[in-house]
Amino acid sequence: MVIVYEEREALSHAAARLFADQALQRAGERGRFAALLSGGETPQECFELLGREPLRSSVPWDAVHLFWGDERWVPVSDPRSNQGMARRAFIDQVPLSEEQVHGIPFADSPRESAARYDRELRGFFDGEAPRFDLVFLGLGPDGHTASLFPGNAALNERNRWACEVYRSERELYRVTVTAELINQAALVAFLVAGREKAEILARVLEGERELDELPAQLVRPVQGKLLWLVDREAARLLSRHPVLDRSAPEKVIP
């Protein structure tokens, strides 16, 4: 399902409300809400809204566990850190303990970071399938999501839940969760905003299936739901998709 918002701001409000509603629901049902967050710039405003009233008080923070879909292999204090951005945007403003914040560790090597994160995920899900209650994802201009980049070996990873990835253009390692893990989630929501995303969004949603070239197409929750929350600018080249303008996501999730 694709939901289009007039402005990026409305998209951010909808995403933050989605987080709060899902957290309330899951906390009520099973006392725990596990969310996997994206990085980059798009989710920042959504995160800031979660750290401010009225949403701050509506989230049952004691039930919340936060994970990340990807991370640059840098310490959390580095401005490029996805976890660092989320901490500044909302985690520092809400009552979450460090045990509830499962950042991708910055270990001695990228491989060790990925291995430790894999163990953290497996420990958390304790022998069960890694069914996140909510996964936020972004869409890069090259079709990447999390740090699943076109042509990278991580796209074909079936056993590990987290892998290291080298980005030669930036000379930077990253750690990413795999599509295998993402696809176990109960609800996956892509947040896509901006004119510069229009072409890639149309290719991912309406173009040929090119899994190696467009890693975002790998995201197909096995039993869960998939939502695309996009702003009008990003949606401008979509033709076939049903567009429910200004609908709140919680109203369209049965």
Ligand SMILES: O=C1O[C@H](COP(=O)(O)O)[C@@H](O)[C@H](O)[C@H]1O
């Ligand atoms: O590199 C990354 O980019 C994607 C997309 O970011 P956006 O700001 O263009 O939406 C992001 O989802 C990912 O977590 C990040 O590491």
